[in-house]
Amino acid sequence: MTDSEKAFNALGDPMRRAILEKLRNNPLAVADIADGLPVTRPAVSQHLKVLKDAKLIRVHRKGTRSVCEIDPEGIIAMRFYLDSMWDSALTAFKQFAENQQENE
Amino acid sequence: MTDSEKAFNALGDPMRRAILEKLRNNPLAVADIADGLPVTRPAVSQHLKVLKDAKLIRVHRKGTRSVCEIDPEGIIAMRFYLDSMWDSALTAFKQFAENQQENE
DNA sequence: TTTATTGGTAAGTTTTAACTAACCGTAAGT
């Protein structure tokens, strides 16, 4: 499975998007992420594993704490996929317009 | 729910990504989309509903056929979200670097 | 060396969503 596939799978879940939102402005420890969310800390821990595997976050130990921050790599992978899709769509529209003109 | 939220939910599913891939280069009718996919046509029909609601595809009737094509609007919504996330991440990294320098 | 703090993991349950089978409606063709 490619990075972008993993990333799309990961961000398909609203809770994981909420987690990523929490990390938008600053790195946070796991407990801080879980705080305020309507799920238990183990659930958050499992989500973090998925986000990490999709390269949407990076984690580094700081004593007993696991500090999480956004990883640009996953974001880039998704952007690349979307840009490619965007280009294809534009090309398809252009071709369609040309075909229309032919059949006039 | 916002457009980008719907779009992320929609593309979270591999089958829906496969469907979008099929539409990458040209519009297709429902049966043509279902052809080759390992699921039944009704399943595809339900996926198309989700994709349409997320503004990732547009559908227009042509006789008895429903012709589907990529809708740029949903793509744009996701790109916008990712760009915003990207900006935040960069700013956060910059701030972190500055804080590091202070504490030297 | 005890005692918190922090967080990862496993087992089992619950919930969600993907899927199929069956059915119906509409438009074209004969």
Next chain:
DNA sequence: ACTTACGGTTAGTTAAAACTTACCAATAAA
């Protein structure tokens, strides 16, 4: 008018994945 092609919808089933509880390991503080 009959028939075929094309697709949307519903009900019910199945499969996936999100979640909780319980437990354990590692670090830091007392």
